[in-house]
Each structure stands twice: as C-alpha cells, then as structure tokens.
Amino acid sequence: MSGAAAGARMQAAEGRARRYRMRRLAGRIGFGFAVLMLISPALLFFLWTLSLAFKNEVDNMAFPPVFIPSPPTLSNFIDVFEKNDFLTYTINSVIVSFGATGLALLFGVPAGYGIAKSKATKAAVLILIARVTPGLSFLVPLFLIFQWLGLVGTLTPLVITHLVITVPIVVWVMIGFFEGLPNELEEAALVDGATIWQAFRHVALPLARPGITVAMILSFIFSWNNFIFGVVLAGRETRTLPVAVYNVLTFEQVSWGPLAAAALVVTAPVLLLTLLMQKEIVAGLTAGGVKGG
Amino acid sequence: MSASVAASASARAEGGKPRGANYARHYWAFAAPAAAVVGAVIVFPWLFTLFMSVHDWKVTGTVSYVGLANYTHLFTDDRFQWAVLRTLYFTLFATLAPVVLGVIAAVCFAQKFPLRGLARTIFILPMMATPVAVSLVWTMMFHPQLGVLNYILTSIGLPPATWVYQANTVIPTLVMVETWQWTPLVMLIVLGGLASLPTDPYEAAVLDGANPWQTFRHITLPLLWPFILVAAVLRLIDALKAFDTIYVITGGGPGTSSETINILLYQTAFAYYDLGYGSAMVVVFFVLILLISMILLRVRTSR
Incomplete structure (x- = not known):
C-alpha cells in the first residue's frame, strides 16, 4: 500500500x-x-x-545566383592587383595608418597620463567634442591650408588629418587605463627621488602596455577604415585603399567579382585583426564607445 | 585592490595634502604635445571654419567678406532644409533600431553558451569592417534584377523590393545598412553595463518568485538605463554624421532623395567648391549635433 x-x-x-x-x-x-x-x-x-x-x-551574373564557387578562382584578386595598382594603394594605406597611429601614441599616451593624473576633466570634454564633430568640418579648412602649403597630392596631409581620428582615440583609452592603475608604485618611485618623467617612463609606462595595445589596435583600425579624408585630400598616386576601392566602382565597368575581391582586400586586415584580438577590441570599445570619423 | 586604496588613502591622510597635488601642475607638461596637435588639427580648423563662414570664399581665389549672408541663405535654401529633414528622419530610425536590437543582443550575449566568444566576434564584425568595402557589397546585393536580396525575397514568395532605387525606399534601406553596421556598438556598451550590475536585486527577485520577463522589466532595464542612454547618444551623433555608406551606396540619390546634410555639405564644398557657404553649413550642422546631444543628456540627468 x-x-x-x-x-x-x-x-x-x-x-x-x-x-x-x-x-x-x-x-x-x-x-x-x-x-x-x-x-x-x-x-x-x-x-x-x-x-x-x-x-x-x-x-x-547568374540568376538564380550561384552560392558556392565551383571551382573557386583567384582571377578576381589577380585582376584587382594588375589592373588597379592596388599594391601602391596598400603601401599608402600602411604608411598613413601606421604613421598616424605611431604619432598618436607618441603624443597621446603621455597626454592620457597627464590628464588622468591631474584629473583634468575639461581636457577630456574637449576630446569628447572632437568625437562629436563631423569629419567634414575639419576638412574644409585643412584642405585649403594644405593647398596653400602645396602639400595636396602627397601623403603628409593624410597622415596629419588622420591624427584627428587617432589622437582622441588614444588619449581617451589611455585616460581610462591610467585612472585604473594603482598610484603606489609611482609614489614610491617619487619618494625615492625619481622625477615625474622617470616615474612615468619606468613605472607607469611598462604597466600600461595592455592599454597601449588596445589604443593602438583601435586607432589603427579606424584610421585604416577612414574614407572621407582620403577622398578629399588624396591625389591619383596617394589614394588609400578605401578611396581606391571606391574608384573601382565608379571608373571601371562594373564587374562584381573584382569589386568584391577589392572590397575583401581592403577590409581583410581589419577583419583578421578583429578575429585575433577580439578581447582587446571589445575591452576598448566597451570602455569608451570610441569610434573614428 | 581595496587594500591598496586604503593604503594610499592613509598615506594621503598622513601627508596632509594629497601628494598628487604638488605635481598636478607638472603633469600638464605630459599633455602639452598632444594639446599642440589637437590645437592645430582640431581647434584651429573650427575657428577657421567660423572665419570662412562669413566670407564668400571660392576655391578659385576670390574671397570677400559677406557678413551673415551665408547663414541667411541657408534659411531660404530649400535644398538645405530638405537635407535637414531627411537627416532627422534617417537619424531617428538609425538610432531607434540599433538601440532596441543592441539591448536584445546584449542580454543574449550576457548569457553563457558554447562558442560565445566566436559568436560575439562575428556579431561585431560589421562595425569593424571598412565601411566603403561593405557598402560596395551592399550595393551589389541591392541590384534589382541580379541582387541576392531580391532573389531571397522572391524565393520565399514576397515581391522584389526597390531598395535604393526608389525615392520612398532609399532611406529605410540605408537605415537597414546603418542598423546592420552599428547595432554591435550599442550591444558592446550595454554588455559592459550588464557586467557591472549588482547581483543583490536579482537574488531578491528569485526569492520573490519573479519570472524572467519581470526581472528584466523591473530590475535590469532601470539599472541599464544610463548605459542605454549613453549608447543612444553616441548612436544619434554617429547617425547624424553618417557619410561613407550613404555616399558610396547612393551618393545622395536617386535625385536628391537621400541627400543628408553631410552629403550636401560635401557637394557644396568639394564639388561646387563653395567653401564659404559650406563652412556656414558646417557651423549650423555642428550646432544641431550639439543641441540634440545636449537635449538627450539633459533627459538623462533629469531622470
């Protein structure tokens, strides 16, 4: 029961x-x-x-579309590099993005440190306003100035204008990073007689390496992706990749394979970087909602 | 960490004044080179734009002072006013859609599940990819006869769409591209917010027998609100400034039906080379952006 x-x-x-x-x-x-x-x-x-x-x-051009390439062909990529001189544009893009990122780190890392240490929130607001400003509004005056200086058609104006994107990103990321570092080690160094420059150089800077990596990746990506500065300031020989790929659309007879291959060549480095460094990128973007342009 | 904070607090208490204060002045030196760069490439262009906006300034070399004529012209310029309305229309939906979807995505990605890292990386690829490159691929997908999107629509029994080829569908289509591209940024910011939420209210909710929807509606959403607002403001600003995708996919067309302020500005300054009028447009545009973002931030502080 x-x-x-x-x-x-x-x-x-x-x-x-x-x-x-x-x-x-x-x-x-x-x-x-x-x-x-x-x-x-x-x-x-x-x-x-x-x-x-x-x-x-x-x-x-088939309809209904063919989804899986059979057999896959590399001819579109060969076409892009042979007919459109993408090698030159790739080199331009590399010079501009590395140049603008390197300079931004040189100026921006100490600046982030200085702003974080002196708690100068007003300086941070200036960076925010730079974030808000449309890229075109820098371009009108800068375009004129570079014309007067006879620099239009060289890579110099591109590197300089890309600082508009890269410096705020680096400063913004670094402020957040240095604020999160404990003060004790530098204070100990100062008590031991180091100058504040030495404390920065030998104590804070080595600790900030992860932050610098984040700042570097983000600044590189947003400089690489930038289109508007190049479209205004670049000459025939100084096009960056995004400008070059846009010109494939406008000036060639439209054929989709090479166009897609060109698009892929331009964006592949950034996609690879995102896949490899997703942790750093997510950390940086979450912190500040940074975006260039 | 908290021990070290306590230690530094006690060190400050002993030393009377905080040690940092003695050095605060010197730390400015660290920011000086960057300040010089910001001054040269950001602040100076702003001032120069103001200067140019009160001149009749053509690239061909003729420059003459015209006072506020460029500004008064803006207020009678139909093309500019339509561009403003279009920009606001685009911005409204290109803010709302990514914010709603971004919050949903953040809630999903806050759960633990297999391959979460990979899924999240795929999800953020659209915002990292080069905008010009993705715009080109979208352009091919929108092709009315050969595009893959119309193939998909017709194969599930829907009529083909006109996408960017008709005045009344072009802006919704561009909103779709913008949403695809920037929902990840909202997701990341809200995800950061979710990670920082306290756990106590959730334990209380579980004890009180709240269901998941009630928990989300009455606990998660109010706590997340500041993060959602920050994401919304950033999205709004970026939507107002949207250029690359619109320029590449439609160039403002068909006709002028997708000509936003930024596109018109580009045309005025770099196709017609009317730099004075373009500068006036920049100033008004900039004020508009600041106003809208300040209104939103005011909403935030008043809550």
Missing part, C-alpha cells in the same frame, strides 16, 4: 523532472535560435562577399 504510493510519487516526480528537462531543452533551442538570428546578418553578409570574390564572372 505505502510502497505503491511511494512508487506513484516517484513516477510523478520523474514526470516533473522530465517536463522540467524538456522545458529547459526547449528554452535552450529557442535561445540558440535567437543567437543564430542575431549573428546571421553579419555571417551571411561576409560569406556572400567571399562567394562573390571567389566566383568567376559568369557565375556572379
């Missing part, structure tokens, strides 16, 4: 446990579906870019 009741209770309990497990499973499937919905616009977009870039022209 009591054994049967216990058995029934156990069965009921098992049923509840099974229902609970089922509900949890359904919840998990639903959640997985939600995540899939969230990432699929990005995923499908980049897969389609790859598909366009590796297909031959006949497949690219």
